[in-house]
Amino acid sequence: MNTESSPVFLQVENLQKSFGGVRALKGLSFKVSPGIVKAIIGPNGAGKTTLFNVITGIFPPNGGAIALNGKSIEGCKALEIARLGVSRTFQNVEVFGRMTVLENVMVGRHIQSRAGIVSTGLRLLGMRREERQIRESAMQHLAFVGLENRAKELAANLPLGEQKLLEVARALATDPRILLLDEPAGGLNTRETEGLATLIHRILEQGITVVLVEHDMNLVMDISDEILVMNFGEKIAEGKPKEIKNDPLVIEAYLGEEVDYSDL
Amino acid sequence: MRSSNRKALFGLTLFLILFPVVAMNVTAIGHYLDVMIFVGIYCLINMGLSLLMGYAGQISLGHAAFFGLGAYTSGILCTKFSMSPWLAMVAGVGITALVAYIVGVPSLKLKGHYLAMATLGFGVIVHIFFNEEVSLTGGPSGFSDIPGFSILGFRLDNDLYYYILVWFLVLLTLIFSLNVIHSRIGRALRSLHDSQVAADAMGVETSRYKVIIFVLSAVYASIAGSLYTHYVGFLSPSSFDLFLSIKLVMMVVVGGMHNIWGALLGTWLLTFLGNEWLHVFHDFDILVYGAILLAVVMFLPDGLVDLVPRMSRVWKRG
Numbered sequence: 001m002n003t004e005s006s007p008v009f010l011q012v013e014n015l016q017k018s019f020g021g022v023r024a025l026k027g028l029s030f031k032v033s034p035g036i037v038k039a040i041i042g043p044n045g046a047g048k049t050t051l052f053n054v055i056t057g058i059f060p061p062n063g064g065a066i067a068l069n070g071k072s073i074e075g076c077k078a079l080e081i082a083r084l085g086v087s088r089t090f091q092n093v094e095v096f097g098r099m100t101v102l103e104n105v106m107v108g109r110h111i112q113s114r115a116g117i118v119s120t121g122l123r124l125l126g127m128r129r130e131e132r133q134i135r136e137s138a139m140q141h142l143a144f145v146g147l148e149n150r151a152k153e154l155a156a157n158l159p160l161g162e163q164k165l166l167e168v169a170r171a172l173a174t175d176p177r178i179l180l181l182d183e184p185a186g187g188l189n190t191r192e193t194e195g196l197a198t199l200i201h202r203i204l205e206q207g208i209t210v211v212l213v214e215h216d217m218n219l220v221m222d223i224s225d226e227i228l229v230m231n232f233g234e235k236i237a238e239g240k241p242k243e244i245k246n247d248p249l250v251i252e253a254y255l256g257e258e259v260d261y262s263d264l
Numbered sequence: 265m266r267s268s269n270r271k272a273l274f275g276l277t278l279f280l281i282l283f284p285v286v287a288m289n290v291t292a293i294g295h296y297l298d299v300m301i302f303v304g305i306y307c308l309i310n311m312g313l314s315l316l317m318g319y320a321g322q323i324s325l326g327h328a329a330f331f332g333l334g335a336y337t338s339g340i341l342c343t344k345f346s347m348s349p350w351l352a353m354v355a356g357v358g359i360t361a362l363v364a365y366i367v368g369v370p371s372l373k374l375k376g377h378y379l380a381m382a383t384l385g386f387g388v389i390v391h392i393f394f395n396e397e398v399s400l401t402g403g404p405s406g407f408s409d410i411p412g413f414s415i416l417g418f419r420l421d422n423d424l425y426y427y428i429l430v431w432f433l434v435l436l437t438l439i440f441s442l443n444v445i446h447s448r449i450g451r452a453l454r455s456l457h458d459s460q461v462a463a464d465a466m467g468v469e470t471s472r473y474k475v476i477i478f479v480l481s482a483v484y485a486s487i488a489g490s491l492y493t494h495y496v497g498f499l500s501p502s503s504f505d506l507f508l509s510i511k512l513v514m515m516v517v518v519g520g521m522h523n524i525w526g527a528l529l530g531t532w533l534l535t536f537l538g539n540e541w542l543h544v545f546h547d548f549d550i551l552v553y554g555a556i557l558l559a560v561v562m563f564l565p566d567g568l569v570d571l572v573p574r575m576s577r578v579w580k581r582g
Contacts, residue, residue: 082467111467120447
């Protein structure tokens with residue numbers, strides 16, 4: 001579990017990002033407390049994936065601040081942010097297709113290992129031990145998401161649902177403190193989505209904070225502790241699932257008028 | 265090490281043991297031992313190029329320069345300072361690695377054609393240096409009387425001994441390279457090819473590994489250069505020009521750049537073609553080279569080494 005006394009784990013302040021003339025994030029602010037599931041919802045083009053890309057250092061922001069456990073991280077490179085304990089999955093799956101499933105997860109162990117070129121080339125004792133640990137840990141993470149039987153297959157040959165699980169296993173292999181899931185249920189069937197909800201609960205039990213972007217409202221309402229609603233790069237609502245469900249602004253901007261409320 | 269690699273390594277070793285036995289007993293191919301020494305020397309360079317091109321995804325049109333730096337360092341230290349060839353080889357590795365690091369850090373920030381141009385420019389500069397620094401390098405006419413290697417007073421002065429030395433080093437380098445490929449570093453490099461963005465998110469230090477592999481490949485080329493110098497005993501700049509850099513890249517591509525065995529295969533084939541089998545075409549051999557390159561790129565984009573799995577599939581289908 002997170003041992004920090006600070007109640008705020010991830011803090012985003014007045015975050016701005018433009019692509020040419022398009023303002024994808026217009027001064028967004030929010031907080032994530034440790035040990036919770038926070039969902040970010042909003043119509044397509046609201047800036048949700050851009051937010052993830054800015055937090056994880058794929059693009060630098062044009063303004064504003066991001067702090068992880070009080071430490072400012074905006075403008076850091078992706079690999080530095082990964083080392084600070086932020087890991088993620090991708091909306092359009094980014095598995096390493098020509099590597100095996102196990103090797104994919106072993107890449108996730110990269111930052112937790114350190115053998116250099118000389119010790120790997122000569123297969124020194126320390127490197128062999130480390131390699132064995134990488135393999136064992138990767139297998140454990142595969143088993144955690146239920147893909148241990150797929151270990152030797154090429155990642156590109158897995159169906160979409162399993163590729164998404166593989167991305168979760170790979171992200172968990174970095175030993176993150178916060179996990180960002182970008183539409184984890186996209187393309188999954190009902191049963192797979194139920195499995196995903198259970199998986200997210202188990203991730204939470206390991207003391208990892210989860211932030212997810214998701215369109216599946218049943219899943220979001222079911223597993224989230226807090227929900228942030230975005231539209232056109234701005235926050236339009238934030239709160240507990242019950243509050244969001246009844247927020248007229250959200251209903252108007254995001255859910256529209258023809259939503260079947262019995263679902264929610 | 266994987267079982268497929270272990271089998272291939274066993275096969276290669278067996279071939280290397282049998283080759284001199286056959287070559288030395290058949291007069292018509294007696295001089296093939298000499299050709300195989302050059303194959304070994306180029307294999308050393310091309311294993312590095314294969315790591316750089318096939319695994320790190322970077323191109324270099326300047327590897328003749330690293331080859332030359334190793335060769336000249338060895339040659340100069342041995343003739344002008346009477347240094348032992350072994351020490352000179354180590355000194356060559358040190359100097360080449362330093363130069364590769366200084367060149368690699370800025371130029372590996374470039375991509376694609378720009379990187380190719382930067383390394384090409386570097387190769388040309390080194391070539392000019394060999395030509396113009398007459399007092400040090402002997403200028404265009406080079407210099408000779410470079411001593412050979414000896415082990416504990418025993419001189420490696422015939423082709424068989426030199427063949428053993430060169431191919432022993434090739435095998436060691438091959439094992440070293442295979443170990444790197446099947447490690448966290450090799451996995452990190454391969455991950456870049458499939459998804460740069462995911463590799464970044466996993467914390468892989470992309471630019472650092474590009475530089476490390478660039479330096480490693482320069483070190484291989486430098487060792488090859490020292491072996492070359494002490495074998496031929498004579499150095500001149502024309503052995504280290506741009507055309508050699510291009511030929512090296514071509515060997516790797518023809519053999520298959522995504523597989524280190526491909527580099528060995530391509531080097532072996534093109535060296536034998538160039539030194540022996542294409543002589544019947546006289547000056548037109550360059551056209552045959554071109555045709556081979558074209559055919560491979562069009563029909564076997566993964567190189568000749570890709571024929572092995574293809575043939576085994578056909579075999580299984582019966």
